Structures are given as C-alpha cells and as structure tokens.
Amino acid sequence: MHLPHNDLRIGLDHPEGDISFLSHAHSDHTAGLRRKEKLIASQETLDLAKINAQVTGLPGTKTMDAGHILGSRQLFVEHDGASAVYTGDFSLKPNIFGWSAKIPQCDHLIMEATYGDPNYRFAPLSDIYDQIANWVKLNDKKNIIIGCYELGKAQQVIKILNENKIAPIVQEKTEHFCSVYEKYGYPLDRIMVGSDEAEEQMSRPFVAIVPMHRAKRYFAKRLSDAFDRETLCAVTTGWAMQWRYDADAAFPLSDHADFDDLVYFVEQSGAKKVEFFCGDGREVLKKTKHPLILATS
Ligand SMILES: [Zn+2]
Incomplete structure (x- = not known):
C-alpha cells in the first residue's frame, strides 16, 4: 500500500x-x-x-x-x-x-x-478503566494476572493500577515499552519480575501484567499451587465483546x-x-x- x-x-x-x-x-x-x-x-x-x-x-x-x-x-x-x-x-x-x-x-x-x-461498540474508556479497578479491588486477597498486549494496552492497565496505588509486576518486554513511555513523560510505577522487589511483593497477594497467551486458567492454577494462594486471571481486549476467553474476567479494553x-x-x-x-x-x-x-x- x-x-x-x-x-x-x-x-x-x-x-x-x-x-x-x-x-x-x-x-x-x-x-x-x-x-x-x-x-x-x-x-x-x-x-x-x-x-x-x-x-x-x-x-x-x-x-x-x-x-x-x-x-x-x-x-x-x-x-x-x-x-x-x-x-x-x-x-x-x-x-x-x-x-x-x-x-x-x-x-x-x-x-x-x-x-x-x-x-463492536465500546463503552467510554473511563467505564472500562473503572471495571478493571473495581475487579482488582474486589479480589485484593488473591493474586491477579492480567493479560495485555505488551505495547499500548499494558501501559494503560499499569496506569489504571497506579491510580489505585498498585504497582504491578511486569516482564522484560513490557518493561522496555514502559521505559520509553517514561522517557517521553508518562511515568509508570511497576516492578520487574525476578527482582528482589518482585520477590518481596510476591510474599503477599500481587498483581502481574502478563502476555495475552499467559492469561489462562491453567497458568493461574499453576501460580495458585506455587504460591499457595488463589490466583485469578483476566484479559483486556476489544475482542472480548464477542469472543469467550479461558479467564475469570474479560474486559473489552481497546486502543x-x-x-x-x-x-x-x-x-x-x-x-x-x-x-x-x-x-x-x-x-x-x-x-x-x-x-x-x-x-x-
Ligand atoms: Zn497497532
């Protein structure tokens, strides 16, 4: 083209x-x-x-x-x-x-x-942001993993969590994109997986941003077993308007x-x-x- x-x-x-x-x-x-x-x-x-x-x-x-x-x-x-x-x-x-x-x-x-x-007719983004924040608050005694595309969606969700005083754990690819957002004046409070801070965070209920393919119930079950604490998973995608996902919650968040x-x-x-x-x-x-x-x- x-x-x-x-x-x-x-x-x-x-x-x-x-x-x-x-x-x-x-x-x-x-x-x-x-x-x-x-x-x-x-x-x-x-x-x-x-x-x-x-x-x-x-x-x-x-x-x-x-x-x-x-x-x-x-x-x-x-x-x-x-x-x-x-x-x-x-x-x-x-x-x-x-x-x-x-x-x-x-x-x-x-x-x-x-x-x-x-x-596909989406609600205002502020409504979807509230839905995500409320679901996370409702489940604050559990681990939560949220599936996001690493660039764009992940940064929106991290910002939503930050506004609710939560710094999520992120993986390497997402970390790079977050660092560029910060470079251009959009600070994002997050914790790199594998760091001492992440280890400490995981000693109590935590929130993690994961790639979409990880946000499935079988992976949440593995985390539940590993941490001896219930783990819920959610996905964030506009396709959630119509498609079903193997997750505990699906938020139609689209960019x-x-x-x-x-x-x-x-x-x-x-x-x-x-x-x-x-x-x-x-x-x-x-x-x-x-x-x-x-x-x-
Ligand atoms: Zn795109």
Missing part, C-alpha cells in the same frame, strides 16, 4: 516506495521497515520499536496524533490538488494518557477497519476505533473515496450518509 506524492511513492507501513511512513511501533506495522535509513515516523515510535533510522518529513505532508499508542501517527499528504489521509491504527476515545485521534479533512481516506463490525467511531471518522473527514485495511469496511460504508466509493488496496 502506498500514496503518491509529487514524483515519489510513500510506502504506508510498508517498505515499498521511495520512502516509507511508519504509523506506530506494533510489530505488524514495523515488519519490513527495520533496515530503513530514513522513515517518516515519530521518534517515540522508533524508540519503542528499537529502530535506528533517521526521522524525516516531506513538504506537503504532515503527521497527526492517531490516539492509538505512544507515538502513533496518521499521515496527511497533498498531491495533484487533492488530499489523502492514512490513519494507521487509531482511536477517537481519549485514553488514560489523554491521547485521541483528530479527524483531518481529506478527499481520499485510507482507514483501518479492525472493528468494522456493528457488534482501536469501534464501529461507531469508524462511521463518524468517515463522515467527518468528508472523504469521497475510502479504502480500508486491517478489516472489512463494507458495514461502515453502508452506515455512512454520503455516497462513497469503496476501493480495496
């Missing part, structure tokens, strides 16, 4: 073209871009992804907050008297760090449609736009042509009020 710009082609989270735009640091977007010498990206994204490229820009283009994770950006391009926007992954709902995507006016919109299904947000974004952007990636946007187009051309890339 790419956008034309003057006599250049800009690759969109893709190595093709004369220069590439990297929207954010999730690994499904960074693949193929690790060896680039120059990228249109935020410095936060390069630090999170440990990519040693030079941040660059092009006249007639600009990047804007995408509200998805630290450093996530949309790309706005003007070419031949028309404007185009590539959203990358985005979220319109302001999150616990205060980030949310702005909606740019454009002629051509290339938009993610991860939740382009009308069954993506939900169905209504996708519809709203299309309508507000004024785009005459819309393309989708990461999902099927046909239901979104049915719902929007303007006649639109669905183009597939």
